Amino acid sequence: MIGLAMDAKQIALKLVLDGLNEADDIQSVSERVRIQKAIYLAQVMGVNLGYSYSWYVKGPYSTSLTRDYYALQDSADEVDGEIAGKTLHPDLLDKMSNIRHLLAKPVEVALDKWQWYELLASMHFLLVASRYNFERACQVLRDTKPHLSDFLEVGYQHLMRHGLLPSRGILGRA
Secondary structure, three states, X not given: OOOOOOOHHHHHHHHXXXXXXXXXXXXXXXXXXXXXXXXXXXXXXXXXXXXXXXXXXXXXXXXXXXXXXXXXXXXXXXXXXHHOOOOOOHHHHHXXXXXXXXXOOOOOOOOOHHHHHHHHHHHHHHHHHOOOOHHHHHHHHHHHOHHHHHHHHHHHHHHHHOOOOOXXXXXXXX
16 A cells, blocks of 8 residues: 555544544554444444444454555555545534543543453444344353453443443343
8 A cells, every 4th residue: 555545435534533532553453453443433423434344353343444544554654645634524523522432431440441442342233233132242242351241331331321222121121
């Protein structure tokens, strides 16, 4: 991708990451997980970047997003020139604040930022995209992500407060 102009989707990705105050650094697995989950959650909150997700080891994962953030890294020198003068649509700028509030980790949650995002995105994906009930979603998370087990209820409540889950009855909770 070096030397090639960034496409509109990559420009939008960079603008959204900047709007969320999320670094586009992808040197470590935790940084890549953070970006994957932040963009998943941004899309859930109405910022449609067109990435589709499927379930993977670290939760919801988009191969096309992976291609785009690597392309951003490969084109780092051209990024500033490509996005100069470009901004997100005013409606999206309004959503950035709400998304930053969703991403804000409560002080009582003893997880790293990327793990908090992994918890929220994974729980949302299992409950909404996979249509699991609460108990089944929690069991999958306990089995596949034991490091998140102590925070399942707080993650669920956080998603509920932000209006990202259907009513409790649909999820199999009283």
